[in-house]
Amino acid sequence: MNKVRWGIIGAGNISNTFAKAVLTLPRAELAAVAARNLDSAKAFALKYDIPKVYGSYLEMVKDNEIDAVYIATPHSHHYEHMMLCLENGKHVLCEKAFTVNEQLSKKVIDVAKSKKLMLMEAFWTRFLPMTQKIKELIAENSIGEIKAIHTHFGFDLTHLGPKSRVFDLTLAGGALLDVGVYVINSATMYLGNKPDKITCVGKKGQTGADYKNSIILEYGDKIATLSSSIDTRYANKQFIVGTKGMIEVPEFWQCQKAIITEHNKEVYEINLPHGVNGFEYEIGHFMDCLFEGKTESDIMTFENTLAIAKITDACRKQMDLVYPFE
Numbered sequence: 001m002n003k004v005r006w007g008i009i010g011a012g013n014i015s016n017t018f019a020k021a022v023l024t025l026p027r028a029e030l031a032a033v034a035a036r037n038l039d040s041a042k043a044f045a046l047k048y049d050i051p052k053v054y055g056s057y058l059e060m061v062k063d064n065e066i067d068a069v070y071i072a073t074p075h076s077h078h079y080e081h082m083m084l085c086l087e088n089g090k091h092v093l094c095e096k097a098f099t100v101n102e103q104l105s106k107k108v109i110d111v112a113k114s115k116k117l118m119l120m121e122a123f124w125t126r127f128l129p130m131t132q133k134i135k136e137l138i139a140e141n142s143i144g145e146i147k148a149i150h151t152h153f154g155f156d157l158t159h160l161g162p163k164s165r166v167f168d169l170t171l172a173g174g175a176l177l178d179v180g181v182y183v184i185n186s187a188t189m190y191l192g193n194k195p196d197k198i199t200c201v202g203k204k205g206q207t208g209a210d211y212k213n214s215i216i217l218e219y220g221d222k223i224a225t226l227s228s229s230i231d232t233r234y235a236n237k238q239f240i241v242g243t244k245g246m247i248e249v250p251e252f253w254q255c256q257k258a259i260i261t262e263h264n265k266e267v268y269e270i271n272l273p274h275g276v277n278g279f280e281y282e283i284g285h286f287m288d289c290l291f292e293g294k295t296e297s298d299i300m301t302f303e304n305t306l307a308i309a310k311i312t313d314a315c316r317k318q319m320d321l322v323y324p325f326e
């Protein structure tokens with residue numbers, strides 16, 4: 001394979017970001033888009049000059065001229081849509097949250113493994129140049145041993161209304177799976193996949209979904225304090241605190257800037273802006289895996305995906321948060 005022919009499932013908001021990034025990648029082709037309604041697929045295809053449109057996801061995954069599928073549907077449907085793709089021989093890049101729980105995530109991973117197909121959770125922030133740079137700084141001991149991570153990530157999305165995907169419990173909406181996974185992902189990236197203890201407090205809103213939550217992950221003498229919200233705009237900063245200094249990441253989920261304080265040295269700033277919109281790095285990595293014949297990423301591994309799911313499962317239990325379809 002020297003070119004990847006992409007199909008898109010779901011012609012919603014974030015599929016636009018994906019499509020814009022794919023258009024800039026030389027070995028990628030936007031081959032098809034599928035929506036539940038043919039007119040939506042047509043309107044989306046028109047914007048990005050996509051040659052094939054489907055009014056059914058099933059019809060698209062049966063197309064032999066598609067290699068890989070990007071799934072951007074609500075969290076509640078990721079499992080079903082990933083299965084649909086894998087059963088029809090497609091490689092899959094699926095948006096976060098990967099599925100609604102660890103058990104379903106394991107099942108999909110097992111199917112991908114048995115079919116020798118590439119599967120990855122689309123955790124775009126893992127692939128950003130600044131994320132890689134922060135990892136380097138930590139590995140070089142710039143801030144010493146990490147002792148604490150504090151991250152806030154919240155938006156006021158109430159203008160979208162309670163029926164919106166983000167608030168709708170029947171679509172596995174809520175702060176935890178929508179934005180909380182970012183703060184969890186980031187903590188596991190720097191402190192590890194296996195916290196000793198997980199504590200979570202949530203505040204539910206009118207739909208029954210968690211509109212905000214705060215999580216504490218304990219790792220021996222290290223701690224991560226993580227907060228996320230879909231009804232309140234937070235500072236959206238991250239502080240990675242070590243024994244010799246700290247790294248501050250403003251607008252942490254975009255991760256384009258870091259302010260580094262090393263004790264006894266001047267504070268300095270690193271800026272690594274996205275080349276396109278930030279999605280180009282994860283898509284490029286996914287395609288490199290395909291070109292190299294790999295079926296699992298070494299940056300967003302299955303273990304990483306399952307670790308996040310295990311933590312969200314524990315948080316949901318403590319918040320007494322059950323989705324109606326479970």
Ligand SMILES: NC(=O)c1ccc[n+]([C@@H]2O[C@H](COP(=O)([O-])OP(=O)(O)OC[C@H]3O[C@@H](n4cnc5c(N)ncnc54)[C@H](OP(=O)(O)O)[C@@H]3O)[C@@H](O)[C@H]2O)c1
Pocket residue numbers: 009010011012013014015034035036037040041071072073074075077095096097122124165171177178
């Ligand atoms: N990586 C990021 O930065 C980022 C940002 C935002 C969202 N996301 C993730 O991307 C996914 C999609 O989010 P979005 O903001 O793009 O959502 P959205 O605008 O609501 O789009 C979701 C799409 O899902 C499809 N869909 C299939 N079954 C559905 C159902 N029963 N109800 C509603 N929609 C259904 C619809 O596609 P058709 O009707 O077109 O078929 C819809 O366009 C979520 O997993 C979200 O967490 C990621």
